[in-house]
Amino acid sequence: MLETDDSARALADFVLPDAGALIETTDPLRPCVLLDAEGDIAAPVEAFFAELQANSRSVTTIRSYGMDLLRWWRFLSGWGVTWDEVTRRDARDFARWMQIVPKASRVHWRHRASSEGTSEPVTRAAAGVPNSVTGRAAPGPLYSASTRAHCESVLRSFYAFHLEEGTGPIINPFPPARERRRLPAAAGRTARQSTGGRYRPSIPHRLPRRLPDDCFNELFAALRHNRDRALLAFWVSNGARASELLTSRQRDPQPGEQLLGVIRKGTKAYQQLPSSPDAFVWLRLYQEEAWRAGAPRGPQEALWSTLRRPFRPLAYHAARAMLNRANALLGANWTLHDLRHTAAYRMARDPGLALTDVQWVLGHAHLSTTQIYLPAGRDEIIEAVRAHHQRQTRLAQVPAVPAPGYRAESLHDLFGGAR
Template identity: 85%
Template sequence: METTDPARPYMLLDSEGAVVTPVTAFFAELQACARPRTTIRSYGMDLLRWWRFLAGWGVDWNRATRLDARDFARWMQIAPKPARVHWRHRASGEMTPTPTTRGAAGVPNAVTGRAGPGRLYSMSTRAHCETVLRSFYAFHLEEGTGPIINPFPAARERRRLPAAAGRSARQSAGGRYRPSVPHRLPRRIPDSNFNELFAALRHNRDRALLAFWVSNGARASELLTSRQRDPLPGEQLLGVIRKGTAAFQQLPSSPDAFVWLLLYQDEAWRAGVPRGGHEALWWTLRRPFRPLTYHAARAMLNRANELLGANWTLHDLRHTAAYRMARDPGLALTDLQWVLGHAHLSTTQIYLPAGRDEIVEAVRAHHERQALLAQAPAAPAAGYRADSLNDLFGVAG
């Protein structure tokens, strides 16, 4: 549950509505370690899932064993995710799951090639949940307020293959019940698809948002933190608050993004949107005017997706901007690291390899070249003249 108390932004409640004290202490530790509110909420969702699992078996959190943790890891592999009910249905008392309009669960989209969210928990969700619960019990183990043995142990010691004999054994990273998450290339939006997506937008505000996201590489939530004093069209800079460090940073953006921004601001101020340097830059389009939130921006993109039959995400725009800048030989990789706000250069390097679409096109061109080579006439053997063979077999010279 979200609160208005800055000292306790989120709380976990049990089935009787009482605050779960051990989780509150863990949240306080996260806040003291300068973790943002979004991280606390994300950890809280994993702890809520664990608390519900324990309640189903009547097990107290501080009496959970490794057998319980193992069963929980097995349960997450087969348990369906709870269906989300739209807020309009909740208001009317109709508990009908929200229908999806972006394809069946787990089926690749015809436009993007990305499979829709499956009915089961994904590998990344299971891995994140294991990490959260292992750190939760590690915290209480240090404080002396939890079980004497962490139910979520670290991975067993693994020795290298005989080919690498002679090296010492090492401890594998992660936990014993943490699944291996497959490495995936960041997905970008091809230029032709981006033009279609941009044309499907109906308002200048939405066009300005997409133009900034795809030009400065800011995260979706970061762009929404900008104030009306932050755009500097003359210098082509837009100020945002970084997600991890909460530092203010001015990002260079494309000129057309500022053109769409000025068009949007002219319409918004005519409609009565509050003006002032400290006011939010992005607002809703209907009264009562409210600052635009991440969920509202995602709904805007989903409406355009429905027209195209696609399932692009807001984060795909950041990947697209990163790919475009990484493929520019005149832009240094360290400059791209600064723009994207990566702490490590190794994170930025994932955009150096070609994207999925570029790889597919390259392989298609390879097959076309192979087909042309197969159709080409063979060179004559030594001692034969090519023009004589052409006259003999009737091949035009």
């Protein structure tokens, strides 16, 4: 029987306990480990991670799944429910709780340092307020629809795995969506089952955000080092993901052919991407500076490294920090993925470049994914609508001219008019 008594749970006042943790390890067979409230390894999650790894999921994907499972583990711990005794009421309450309760905020180390008087406080944009440069709103206090949808998908697949293995509940607490029927039923149309989950929110469709040319020039000018300029030039010309570009070795650039080799995120395949000549110019300037400073040199060494000793391969978080420093100067909030959108948009809108070629460069598995870059971008749509309003204003100011054959005096007697 479905439980309907909600008075036993005050979801609005529930605070997620800070119990358990997701630990990253150096073991290639166990890249991530989930610890429960007692500090023990959660065996059901470990088995699920092994299944994901067997299905060639990347370490970043496993970690992303682990963060959602950690949130679920903490929710169950707060109500004293074990993972294999959950009901659909628990899943339903979890979905409701994520809609109404603010996210747990973590204090940045710079903010903690500023409270001790050792650093200046860091100014952050107000939640939900659109940025004046990019138009993107800062993250709000509540969990976004995409975060809730991802969490629901992860938990539904987690319990589906244990349902197949016979190690979890006999019913998946995160059920699929109910059947949708079309009435009246047309010929050949039957009830169809949605591929989504019942507690999965609808995600609004948004156009990919790209950098207009003037904003890109301002961002490029705000960078302080040739390494950063080279990175930006490659990201915006070959459309590689931020993490993919950082996999390149010093043997991978081929300036004569304007190719740069990267390791693809999903397939882990090596692919050479055509890049702009300017990107290789900035790359050469950066390499000369780095080698004079004593950076490692060799075909197997990382192409991108830190600027100071000890020289280490440049990590994704360091590259994002580089972009954020430039954003701070401009008052913007561009992301590294916006650069990939910019490259994709420029290529897809070029009539001389086939869409299938753009698909190959971007590494999309389906052409439908590449097609999202065909419509006009936000800025172009706004400019087109502004031009429409200007045309309407001009038309309203033009006096109407009578058709040939009509006398102005007769039209004045019929319709009136100013003398």
